[in-house]
Amino acid sequence: MKKLLEKAIPKLYGFYFNFIHLFSKEKGARIALDVFSIPRRSKVLEHQKEFLSTARTQQIAFEDGLFMLYHWKGSGPTVLLNHGWESNSFRWKYLIEPLQKLDYNIICIDAPAHGNSDGTLFTAVKYSRIIKATIDLYQPEIIVAHSVGAMATIFQESSNRHDCIKKIVLLGSPNKLEVIMQGYQSLTGFNNSVYNSLNKLLKTKFGFHIEEFNTADFAKKIDTPALIVHNPNDIIVPYEAMEEIAAKMPQATTYTSQTGGHSLYTQEVIDEVITFLEES
Structure with missing residues (x-):
């Protein structure tokens, strides 16, 4: 059960990012970045x-x-x-x-x-x-x-x-960073539209596209x-x-x-x- 949950939870996050992105590309990307940026303390x-x-x-x-x-x-x-x-x-x-x-x-x-x-x-x-x-x-x-x-x-x-x-x-x-982000996408299953919006957000926020870092x-x-x-x-x-x-x-x-x-x-x-x- 624990292993199933460990696999399922990231996919639920990905589904959530995809869903929010349908209504707001900016919000979907921001939530995806926030989740990516939260370490397990x-x-x-x-x-x-x-x-x-x-x-x-x-x-x-x-x-x-x-x-x-x-x-x-x-x-x-x-x-x-x-x-x-x-x-x-x-x-x-x-x-x-x-x-x-x-x-x-x-x-x-x-x-x-x-x-x-x-x-x-x-x-x-x-x-x-x-x-x-x-x-x-x-x-x-x-x-x-x-x-x-x-x-x-x-x-x-x-x-x-x-x-x-x-x-x-x-x-x-x-x-x-591109390798890391692709791993994140693979783990959660968010779609390429979310990835592209996330890429634009990183450029705006940090001055770099994913592939440039x-x-x-x-x-x-x-x-x-x-x-x-x-x-x-x-x-x-x-x-x-x-x-x-x-x-x-x-x-x-x-x-x-x-x-x-x-x-x-x-x-x-x-x-x-x-x-x-x-x-x-």
């Missing part, structure tokens, strides 16, 4: 709270609320960690601990509508503005970002370059040394996204991880990231 679990409580916390006012920032102080370079969709700063525990041993100064943020940050809606563009505010405040030398956090980071740096950033690590980064196109403007890591068994983001981004990013190197799937939590990945960060 899970509670920060007790064991996650315990680890996060070891950091100094700071709530920063931004747009429609406050976003949460965590700071593990160190005397070394400042590194900013940006998580992905339906995650929070705890996901970096596996990397924070080895970075602490090397005395890095570590900053993490919870994205809008994630973890302990306010909000109900999330987009990569909105996230990029919070990333910019954090970079402006803490001037990190390094950014490590996962999944849509990587996409948001590259979008931000392509339009608001920060000279303080000397290295970037992208883990499991998506490239084409590509991490690789933004990355070509960034000449910061970068490490891009992906796993061929990633079932969330296609492996070829790594090669597409690297092909256009002037100083990018790639690493194919044999472990970690999309999350890339493994010791293999930790070792590769640390090696990259420690290289002069």
